[in-house]
Amino acid sequence: MDDVLRTAVTQIGRGFDAEVAVLLPKNGKLTTDIHPHSTLKLEERDFNVTQWVFEKGKPAGRFTDTSPNASAQFLPLTTSNRTLGVIGIRTHQTARLPFDQQALLETFVNQVALVVERELLDEAAEQSAMLKESERLYTTLLNSISHELRTPIAAITGASSLLLNPHTQGGENARLELTRDIQHAAERLNRLVANLLDMSRLDAGRLKLKQEWCDVSDVIGVAVKRVEKDFAHRQLIIDYAPDLPLVQMDFVLMEQVIVNLLDNACAYTPPETSVKISAGIADKSLLISITDSGRGIPPQDLERIFDKFYRVPGTVTGGTGLGLSICRGLVEAHGGTLSAANMPEGGACFIIRLPVNDTPPPVQEAAL
Amino acid sequence: MNSVVLVVDDELQIRRFLKISLESNGYTVHEVDNGEDAITKAAFLRPDYIILDIGLPDIDGIEVLRRLREWSKTPVIMLSVRDTDRDKIAALDSGADDYLTKPFSVDELMARLRVAQRHIQPTPDAAIFTAGDMQVDLARRIVTSKGEQVKLTPTEYALLRLLIQHAGKVLTHRQILREIWGAEYENETHYLRVYFAQLRLKLESDPARPKLIITEPGVGYRLVAP
Numbered sequence: 301m302d303d304v305l306r307t308a309v310t311q312i313g314r315g316f317d318a319e320v321a322v323l324l325p326k327n328g329k330l331t332t333d334i335h336p337h338s339t340l341k342l343e344e345r346d347f348n349v350t351q352w353v354f355e356k357g358k359p360a361g362r363f364t365d366t367s368p369n370a371s372a373q374f375l376p377l378t379t380s381n382r383t384l385g386v387i388g389i390r391t392h393q394t395a396r397l398p399f400d401q402q403a404l405l406e407t408f409v410n411q412v413a414l415v416v417e418r419e420l421l422d423e424a425a426e427q428s429a430m431l432k433e434s435e436r437l438y439t440t441l442l443n444s445i446s447h448e449l450r451t452p453i454a455a456i457t458g459a460s461s462l463l464l465n466p467h468t469q470g471g472e473n474a475r476l477e478l479t480r481d482i483q484h485a486a487e488r489l490n491r492l493v494a495n496l497l498d499m500s501r502l503d504a505g506r507l508k509l510k511q512e513w514c515d516v517s518d519v520i521g522v523a524v525k526r527v528e529k530d531f532a533h534r535q536l537i538i539d540y541a542p543d544l545p546l547v548q549m550d551f552v553l554m555e556q557v558i559v560n561l562l563d564n565a566c567a568y569t570p571p572e573t574s575v576k577i578s579a580g581i582a583d584k585s586l587l588i589s590i591t592d593s594g595r596g597i598p599p600q601d602l603e604r605i606f607d608k609f610y611r612v613p614g615t616v617t618g619g620t621g622l623g624l625s626i627c628r629g630l631v632e633a634h635g636g637t638l639s640a641a642n643m644p645e646g647g648a649c650f651i652i653r654l655p656v657n658d659t660p661p662p663v664q665e666a667a668l
Numbered sequence: 669m670n671s672v673v674l675v676v677d678d679e680l681q682i683r684r685f686l687k688i689s690l691e692s693n694g695y696t697v698h699e700v701d702n703g704e705d706a707i708t709k710a711a712f713l714r715p716d717y718i719i720l721d722i723g724l725p726d727i728d729g730i731e732v733l734r735r736l737r738e739w740s741k742t743p744v745i746m747l748s749v750r751d752t753d754r755d756k757i758a759a760l761d762s763g764a765d766d767y768l769t770k771p772f773s774v775d776e777l778m779a780r781l782r783v784a785q786r787h788i789q790p791t792p793d794a795a796i797f798t799a800g801d802m803q804v805d806l807a808r809r810i811v812t813s814k815g816e817q818v819k820l821t822p823t824e825y826a827l828l829r830l831l832i833q834h835a836g837k838v839l840t841h842r843q844i845l846r847e848i849w850g851a852e853y854e855n856e857t858h859y860l861r862v863y864f865a866q867l868r869l870k871l872e873s874d875p876a877r878p879k880l881i882i883t884e885p886g887v888g889y890r891l892v893a894p
Contacts, residue, residue, distance in 0.1 A: 486771065490771060515862075515865045517865065517875070518864070518865065518883050520876070521877060521878055522883050524877060525877070538876045538877070546861055546862070551886055552885045552886040555885050660858050661858065663856075663858065663862045663863075664859070665821065665823045666822070666823045666826060666848045666850075667850070668848075
C-alpha cells in the first residue's frame with residue numbers, strides 16, 4: 301500500500317507541478333492523519349473540507365464551488381461503490397487547471413483509487429489467511445495439549461484409584477511405585493503448564509526482557525544445577541574460558557533456554573552418553589553450545605525441529621513439540637540466534653549466539 | 669512444647685498437605701483461609717512461624733505481610749503459584765523470611781522452616797562459621813578453604829559476612845547492594861555479578877558448580893545453611 305501511494309504522490313506531483321496529500325480512513329472514519337508519503341501539508345480549515353469530500357464522494361476546495369478558500373483542491377478516491385479516501389492537490393498555479401489537464405488529473409486519481417482498492421482487498425485476504433493459520437495452530441495446539449494433559453492425568457487417576465482400593469496387591473513396594481508414578485505425572489503436568497505460559501507470552505509479544513549484565517558462568521551454573529537429577533548417571537562436561545566478560549541478557553530466560561536444551565539432550569540420547577556445554581566469545585558474539593553424543597538429527601529436520609509441534613519422526617514420546625520453538629523465540633527476543641547442527645564425529649549441537657555490543661560499566665569497591 | 673505454625677491458604681488441599689506434613693514433623697498447626705483472619709489469628713495466637721500464600725481471596729498476601737510486619741517479627745514463609753521474580757522480590761523486600769513456589773516438596777518446606785528457626789534463636793558465640801570446605805573466623809576475620817587461608821578484599825569479606833549473618837536465607841540484590849554499597853547503588857546488580865564470581869573462584873572447590881553461594885535466579889543470593 302505504501303509503495304502505491306508513494307508512486308501516486310510522486311507521479312501526480314511531477315505531472316501537475318503540485319504538492320499532494322493522501323488521507324485514508326481508519327476503521328471507516330477519516331481523521332486528520334495525513335499519509336506519511338504526502339508532500340502537501342494541510343491547514344486546520346482544510347479538514348472540514350476533506351471530511352465533506354469523503355462523506356459526499358464529490359470534489360471540493362480550491363477552484364471549485366464548494367469551499368473555494370481551502371488551501372488545496374480535494375478529490376475523492378472513489379471506485380464504483382465506495383469512497384476509499386481523499387487526495388489533496390495544490391498546484392503552483394494561481395488559476396484552475398485547463399480543462400484537459402483537470403480531466404487528466406481526475407482520470408489519474410481514479411486509477412489510483414482502483415489500485416488502492418486492490419491493495420485493500422489483498423490486505424484483507426492476507427489477514428483472513430493469517431486468521432485461518434492462527435486458527436489452525438490453535439486447533440493443533442488444543443489437540444496436542446489435550447493429549448499431553450490426558451496422559452499424566454490418566455496415570456494419576458489410575459495410580460490413585462489403585463492406592464484407594466483395599467484389594468490392590470503388591471504390598472508396600474507397589475504402593476511406593478504407584479505414588480512415584482503420581483509424582484512423575486504431576487511433574488510432567490507442571491512442565492507442560494510452564495511451557496504453555498512461555499509460549500503464550502512469546503506469541504502475544506508480551507514478553508518483557510529484564511536485560512542485565514550477567515555472569516555467563518553463573519547462568520550456566522544455575523541451569524546445570526537444575527538438571528542435576530537427570531544427569532545423575534551421565535557425564536556433563538562444562539567448558540568455558542575463565543575470563544568471560546559480563547554479557548547483557550535476561551538471566552532467568554536464558555537459564556531456561558539452557559535448561560530446555562540440556563533436558564532435550566538427556567531425553568533424546570542414549571542413557572550414559574555424555575553431554576558438553578561450552579561458552580566463549582567470538583566475532584562480537586557470545587556463543588553457548590550444548591553438544592550431545594547421540595545419533596544426531598536427520599539433516600532435513602535441522603531447521604524444522606524449531607517449528608511449533610514438529611517432532612522428528614520416530615522419537616520417544618513425552619515432548620510437547622514446543623520446547624525448541626520456545627527456546628528459539630527467547631533467544632531471538634534477545635536479538636540472538638539459536639541453530640542446530642550435527643557434529644562430524646556424531647551427536648547434535650545446539651548453538652546460542654548472542655550479540656555482545658557493549659562492555660559492562662566499571663565496578664567499585666564498597667566504601668566500608 | 670511443639671512450635672506453633674499458622675498456615676494461611678485458601679486451598680483446602682494445600683492446607684491439608686501442609687497440616688499433615690507439619691504435624692508429622694512435630695509442629696502444631698492452625699489454619700485460616702483468608703487474609704483478615706490471618707492477621708487476627710496471628711495477633712491472638714502468637715505463632716512461632718507463619719506460612720502465608722500470596723494469592724488470598726480477600727487481601728493480597730504481600731499486604732497481609734506488610735500489616736503483620738508493623739508489629740510482628742514472626743518468621744514468615746510465603747507461598748506462590750506464580751514463578752515470577754517480581755512476586756518473590758516484593759515478598760522478600762516486604763520482610764518475608766523466605767518463599768516457596770508451588771508445587772514444592774515437604775523436604776524443601778522443612779529446610780526453610782529450619783533456617784527460619786535458626787534466625788530466631790541465634791547461637792550466642794557463633795564466632796566460627798563452617799559450611800562445606802569453608803571456615804570463617806568472624807572474630808579474627810580469617811577465611812579458610814580446605815584448611816588453607818584465603819585472601820579476600822574488604823568488599824568480598826563484607827559480602828561474605830552479610831551472607832553468613834543470613835545463612836540459608838535469600839537476600840535480594842537490592843538488600844545486598846543497599847547494605848554493602850549504600851542505597852544509591854541499589855540497582856547496580858552487575859557489581860554483585862563481578863564480586864560473587866570472584867568469591868566463588870576463591871571459595872568454591874568447583875566454581876562451575878557452586879555449592880556454597882547459591883544464585884537465586886532473578887532474585888538474589890543465598891549462602892547454604894551450615
